[in-house]
Amino acid sequence: ACPCNGDATDGLMRQVASEVGIELVLYARRSLGYAIWCWLFDGLSLPLFSVKRLPTDDDVQALIEIAQKKGINVVVSEGPWLWPLVKKIGQVLRCPKVYRSHNIEASYMRRQRQLERSSIGRVSMFLSFFGLGRFERRAIKESDLLLDISADDLSYWKHPCSRCLPPIPAPLTVSFPMERTEGLLFLGNLRAPNNLAGLRLLLEEILPEVRRYAPELPCHVVGSGPDVQTERWIVSSGAILHKDVAEPMAWLISASCIVNPVRDGSGVQLKTLDMLQTDRPIVTFPQGLRGLPLELHDAVAVAATPTDFIAAILKFYRQGFPPVERVCTVRKAFDNRAFFRFLAEVVT
Template sequence: MPWPTCSGGRLREAQLLRRLSAAFDIEVVAVSKEPDLDRAHLGDAEAVGVRARIFPASPAAAPGLSPHVRRHQSEPARRYLTARLAAGPRTLVHVEGHYLFHLLPRHAHSRTLIVEHNIESLLFEQQARAEDDAELLADARLTRRTEQSCWRSASAVAAVADDDAAHIRARLQGRQVPVIPGGADHLAAESPVAAPPDASRLAFVANFGYPPNLDAAQLIIDEILPAVWAHCPEATMTFTGPSAPPWLRAAASDPRVVVTGFVPDVAGCLDAATVVLCPLRVGGGVKIKVLEALARGRAVVTTPVGLQGLRHLPEGSVVECPDVPAMIDACVRLLRSPAERELQEQRALLAARNLPTWDASAGLLAAAWHGLMTGTGHATLATMS
């Protein structure tokens, strides 16, 4: 369910659906791990002209199913989609992530678009290498087979990042895979909000229910902050986003650490930051959190993973760090030097002007939908998320 927009994926879906609902008859079929929360936001869907149905996920430990497919089992959703899609061929199905594809009846496969935010098998491989974990490696292999099967069965596949699209094309032997990027103009700033000259505020904005973000938060607490405090003892660290686990909330016992939880608008948190930190070691797609920081003109310190899908930006748009010592050094340098930080903020705003808008992204998605539909006129779309 795209609402509340408490993650980059939800925000992307909400921005696109709001723009496309005037031209398409859209119904969201959501398989939810938090059905009560999602049902409370049905009005948000109605407000932009989208119908929504919520079905609780029923995780099942069936052998042979990849982890994401197991987590998104829902027999009520399967039954509803089977009945719903028997209505006629004019309905196109847009699936957010291959792991929901298994809920569709076979006859709907030929009118289905799968959009991948990440290549999940690659994320498992990254985690397996980082943790030297044979079980994660087995999950990667199983997920890879599942991805391949779904992509081949669907009528079309799209990605949000060039790197991911190239990976899918290679695995599908050159099949066309359009890129539908995310925008950042929902937080566009004409000029950066100046922090006080003596400000020393680090910030990380993320959904902490997502394992790669948790890994990054743990890295900040365990390694980055202690080293930064050795040079800048007055520095503060703010974690903004939903689903903070107990160990992260406990870190706020130090008055220099703030854990805000979910906020409806992250612009204020970004504007209050001196440096936005994004130390992701695992990930794929394009990070909305990085786009938002650039749009607000913030100095961003990140990893090669955080820059995935953003290699087209002007060089130096963010401070890219290959390892933890480099991230620590970059944070200390930017906290101590207002002049260097101001230069980095101007680079961020320049980069933001090179980012796609949500209108452009919605136009690309609309073109993909139209290309898969037969006939003309007002078309019906079922979106699974």
């Protein structure tokens, strides 16, 4: 169960869920005005970001009835945002309540706010995530079992019943092949402050130095949702922008060299998992490998500083950007049997 977006993505979510055998229940989001009223009336006990995504009382009752008819025997909250709903359903059905952590959300959002360059954006994020730290810790404390996609984050929570359950990366498949894209490739959401900070470092500090030795080396930026100012800045920096592309994974597969200059975040970098399923050289800062098994660290070039980042790119450039074999290592590290072992244990 999750809130609908009210656009074409709702149909896409239903289609994808149906293809993998998931019964998806969508409910309407609260309007912003109603959410703010509920937020204030409830004494700011929940972050506004969460309040906007919670169902109305009528939808909660409908979801409980669906769960009772289906014989649901465990309820899982993916992150903190719908924990009040999971808690309510778990109490009515008297079944285990599981919290699955993707990030240390409070720390992650605090850093995102610090990286946000717009004053309006910083105020909006402050209001949306006010009280997130208390809310997140309370949800984890109330859970019967904590699962974390990151082994690094798991030790932070100190939950009495917890384990690491890493994500299962989907195979990289595309509907159409692409010819080799010469040059560097940055892939990421072009609205997230941490991504923009990393891209700024790439385009303003790293790329100019790389081009002293490889003046004709192109740099491609593939990303979603850039505003007009971001678009102009990327192009003026000498990069080639490909916005809102239909199949971003096709760009990963065809790239000469993939770069990940992002230095802020938490949890597991899911974008890195997609990168690792290609045979392309990858250059990243240590943040890109956070939460990943140690055996994957040798599969990429890890740069401690911008100078190291430049040196790694130039090394691959002089070698002709050779392919790297690592897909088997990635699949072994993220074996889907771990997920099925969890299901068997929690149900019994």
